[in-house]
Amino acid sequence: MPKPEILDPQGKAVLGALPRLGFTGVSDVRQGKRFEIEIAEVNDAVLAEVRQMAETLLSNPVIENYTVSVEQ
Amino acid sequence: MKVGVVTFPGSLDDVDAQRAVRIGGNEAVALWHGDADLKGVDAVILPGGFSYGDYLRCGAISRFAPVMTEVIARAQQGMPVLGICYGFQILCESHLLPGALIRNDHRKFVCRDQLLRIENNRTPWTSAYDQDQEIRIVLKNGEGGFVADAGTLERIEGEGQVVARYLEMNPNGSLNDIAGVTNDRGNVVGLMPHPEHAVEELTGSGLDGVGFFASLVEKTFA
Numbered sequence: 001m002p003k004p005e006i007l008d009p010q011g012k013a014v015l016g017a018l019p020r021l022g023f024t025g026v027s028d029v030r031q032g033k034r035f036e037i038e039i040a041e042v043n044d045a046v047l048a049e050v051r052q053m054a055e056t057l058l059s060n061p062v063i064e065n066y067t068v069s070v071e072q
Numbered sequence: 073m074k075v076g077v078v079t080f081p082g083s084l085d086d087v088d089a090q091r092a093v094r095i096g097g098n099e100a101v102a103l104w105h106g107d108a109d110l111k112g113v114d115a116v117i118l119p120g121g122f123s124y125g126d127y128l129r130c131g132a133i134s135r136f137a138p139v140m141t142e143v144i145a146r147a148q149q150g151m152p153v154l155g156i157c158y159g160f161q162i163l164c165e166s167h168l169l170p171g172a173l174i175r176n177d178h179r180k181f182v183c184r185d186q187l188l189r190i191e192n193n194r195t196p197w198t199s200a201y202d203q204d205q206e207i208r209i210v211l212k213n214g215e216g217g218f219v220a221d222a223g224t225l226e227r228i229e230g231e232g233q234v235v236a237r238y239l240e241m242n243p244n245g246s247l248n249d250i251a252g253v254t255n256d257r258g259n260v261v262g263l264m265p266h267p268e269h270a271v272e273e274l275t276g277s278g279l280d281g282v283g284f285f286a287s288l289v290e291k292t293f294a
Contacts, residue, residue: 002174003221005221005222006174006219007174007177007217007219007245009174009175009176009177009178009179009217009245010175010179012179013179057128057132057133057136058128060129060132060165060172062164062167062171062172062220062221063172063174063219
């Protein structure tokens, strides 16, 4: 996700479109990215590697935060 | 001097940059993104374009191209590197330059002849300009909004790392109207507008861009 202090023009565009469709009461929209990474066996070492992927390529830590979660 | 110009898949200003290098009085050397070989060049330009479809983030994938391993290592040793537009985005993604570039705040592509002020003429790419000289060159970008956290912004302003600033209007939402920055050592410069398109009277808005390519000759190794 873009960090809270970073302007998110895409989110702003969505925020502008929602009232036009009748969805009122939305005060802000922020748009991020979701990566689904398939790995056969998940363990702590693999999770550490995924976090490394997130920090080096998938996100730019200068402007974005990331979280990692596991789904079976 | 031998100045390498890297071609990435999707680079579109690489040939213009090579021509500008020659007009500036240097030898242009074509470099390929897939070759970890700088062919003995003294400086490198990362030109404009839209490599890898701008997937993920602009410059995020090119930053890991084989040639970039060499460019980053040499830049950290002091080799002059200039990133123009997409090249600026790659340099930020490489963390050779502070901050990052995001989508224009007005969300439209912008293309205009833009007035700038050169606020740091002590870099190897800007020494041909007078301090605070105003130049007009073309700007064309969709993701040219320069952002950085408040601490970084204060530091680069305080250290004189803002190389160029937009005048008359802010075309893309860049914080503090920043059009170009340099690293703390001053050898790596990123610039969102395109000086390589302002080097000949026949095409472009004038000759205000020549200085970026002539500076290397005039002062760097004098």
